[in-house]
Amino acid sequence: MSHVDNEVRPSNFIRNIIDEDLASGKHTSVHTRFPPEPNGYLHIGHAKSICLNFGIAEDYKGQCNLRFDDTNPEKEDIDYVNSIQEDVKWLGFQWDGEVRYSSNYFDELYGYAVELINKGLAYVCFLNAEETREYRGTLKEPGRNSPYRDTSPEENLALFEKMRDGGFKEGECVLRAKIDMASPFMCMRDPVIYRVKFAHHHQTGDKWCIYPMYDFTHCISDALENITHSLCTLEFQDNRRLYDWVLDNLNDFQAPNRTRQYEFSRLNLEYTLMSKRKLNDLVVRGLVSGWDDPRMPTIAGLRRRGYTPASIREFCQRIGVTKQDNLVEVGMLEACIREDLNENAPRAMAVIRPIKVIIENFTAPELEYVKAPVHPNLEEMGERELAFGREIYIDAADFREEANKQYKRLVLGKEVRLRNAYVIRAERCEKDAEGNVTTVYCTYDPETLGQNPSDGRKVKGVIHWVEATTALPAEFRLYDRLFIDANPAAAETVDEVLNPASLEVVHGFAEAPLANAKASQAYQFEREGYFCADSKDSAPGKLVFNLTVALRESF
Template sequence: MENEHFLTKLITEELERDPFARGMCTRFPPEPNGYLHIGSAYAIHTNYTTAERFGGKFHLRFDDTNPLKEDLEYVRAIIEDIKWLGYDPGEHIYYGSDYSEAIYEAAVTLIKKGKAYVCELTPDEVREYRGTLTEPGRNSPYRDRTVEENLELFTAMREGSYPTSSKVLRAKIDMASPNLNLRDPVLYRIIHAAHYRTGDAWCIYPMYDYAHPIQDAIEGVTYSLCSIEFKDHRPLYDWVLKELDIPEPPRQREFGRLSLTGVVTSKRFLRQLVEGGYVDGWDDPRLPTLRGLRRRGYTPVSIRRFTEEIGSIRTQSTVDISLLDHCLRQELKASTVGVMAVLKPLKVVITNYPEGDGELLSVENNAENETLGSREVPFSRTIYIERDDFMEEPPKGFHRLSLGGEVRLKGAYFIRCEEAVKDPATGEVVELLCTYDPLTKSGTGFTGRKAKGTIHWVSAAHAVKADVHLYDKLLLDESAPTQGDGGSWAEAVNPDSLVIVKDALLEPSAHGARPEEKVQFFRHGFFCVDKKHSGEGPEGRLVFNRIVPLKDTWNKR
């Protein structure tokens, strides 16, 4: 695409004109108040690969300067998810809260330079004084306090002398600036709450726009790569570094924010879905959280390939989620072993097949990858096929089984349907009586008549029961609800986004499948063993999540 790798080109040109004395260093600064999602993966990829491209370091730094919503649970999850993706920061894991003293001293420096003051306007008054995009703001009545008074008040703020939100420290920049971010932004606020790392050591906490450049400078970050909505914040980033006389200051540069069709990535909306009980927690396979994608069966390779396919984008861009599915299929087609699974069983008795234990048949594991070899599948007189693979009166073009018709059983024999046994009460077909031709066994070089279709099957005596979860788009409409109270989620969520098939029948090779193992169900798609639910209960029942169908039909729908 036209804008692909524009960041690499931009940085290369800048370093040629004005190189750093230190090596390249980028960072990813998540706030530990939620779980990472597919949009986070794009930001991580951008920062990690940029550092890698220029032979530098990649830092993971937690922006933990708000004690109200942050938790160690999220810290652990973020570290695990980033490592799972393959973007391991190694020893370079940092916490903004560890720099609390340095950030505080920087604020004292700004006060002494006459560049910051303590303000007692209420939050509503601050917004009122700020002005609009067409009207300049007004100076706070506290703006002209002396340096000594501001130092005394700021010290008292730190000591806990004032209640929450009663005072803030603001930068003294320009209330008439066309950029609202420079109209005396808040640098510190009072929050009387315990922090998950520092406990009650602090009751004042810095704002992100103020703390971020200082944290970058402390760590030696050279390029602070942010999504495009932070572009208007860059002047404040540069102002902080300039007023603190930071030598060789980091450079903030922006890339386009990624949106995906039919996917909710807003933390607020995701929280509404989880807390409202519309989904099965933060790791629900329908959510775009990395935990949800992993549980559903998406792989780190497919997600990395997806971000590479997108490339670097300059502006807000929306990408069809089917591209992620495409990247996954390309990987799974070549790597997964096949399993025959019958989701809607219909009993078939092969009347001329010998009674007893049956036989073992050799079935290839993957038609596209011969190196995966073959497996032995038990075959017997009584089998199950998909109910949809039989019709009494088939329409033109139906190439499966019908009365008097013939079809090949995958890896086995040709069978012909001689009779359909029905339930007297309902008239529903409950059993098929068929015959087989022993000369048509797969792999024996049979060159006689051809069957128009091939269907899968499972031996009744050897079948393994499992629950199968079939997923579709979570939202009926690609546009997520915007109501703050989440009141429209009930109408927005697709009621068929999860269909649970109980007691599906699988060939016995599925019995030893491990959590997160991926397989291909013949004709049904690619599936993953659900690590959250598999093995529960006295029977240790398997649960398989469908990752994606074999073919993408969403755009057609």
């Protein structure tokens, strides 16, 4: 079932193309694919592609393959393969059939390379890397033909077979397509389509010591899987010429309705890096705790921080699909999760920076219990029971000895209402040697129980609290943006734009019902923000909460 109601499905240029192809009979069904390289964890930019490819397949009652473009074994890992599958499922999508790998087609790809050699359209080249750059030319000057370009097909076949059999060292030679060294498009100047690489592959083991390049592999994989619409980001726009050239010159792919490539703008998000290489560098250098660090823009990091699949899908729908590059405000992503959690997250109380309050006229020998709604607008969520007694904790920011009329919290000699409980009045306070308030002594009015009692009391302020003897010690991880620059990719080095205050760890208390908080369960900590129990470090007896997003936009 589609995540988008077909009646309100937003149109875009890709859907228009698909509509035309179906109406004309060029295609009778829609078949897309999501083709990540397993060389890192997926990030929010990949979420856009996931939602586009899987969403289109769902909406048109078609199919979408998950295919790993695994042609670079040195940088790939089975951990990345597993994490990508988890991310796709978590976002709410399911691929068609079995997981696919480009390595499934290595035998076929080798055969297609042989076909190009036999047609005089590929040759083994022994130029070294520096010579290759020199021969390639520049954007203003055409390239020069390699001295190996006119080797006979028979000799090239023997050399390519020797490459396959391990007869050449890495970097000693490559197989290149014979296209046009004077082309204005650099990708068409006899691009490399195979190289020697003695590396263990996570799927094929040590069967191969030559590996095809992405541009050669991707188009053939699409064609073998009968993909109708191959959707990729704009940086592959020029490469579409190579995509078509490869298929144009192979006998198996001459059908008029064969796969075509279409490009859309990638997601560029403020204060965020979308380079897996740079994100990996943060992980390797220990500048973050891992790919799933809640400050990372990875899907795993967003999940650990408390983002929901629905909020990310909504974000991807709002930003739309165009051919125009732009920088999306991060506030749009934050608005999506804030709206989702405001509607669905249960409420709770937690005091992040606590000071103690002693209610001197509470003399009952036992604790009292008060009721509070789990959600103010969803009665079906029920109620929770909160202990109330002589000693409670409130947030340090909610008390001042003196304040102006704009301050609507607890002040000496004045009253404030405790959320879901009583009105209290501050009488005096104690401080430590540094002058910090440690304890506030108060009195309470036992006739004022409730959130909005009809007691006639004109108390303007309402603050949150937790009862001291039943409160649960908790660690709160307060996250800010990982980078201080809205466009960190433009910086010369990542280090110069890293935010040194991107994480603050504080210790406070949470209400007793949170003892069994489930990993990744989101809560609105009233008056504080939206938090979730950390999926790695939180457990019964050790509560760790991650700040997902503030209650309201603060930038």
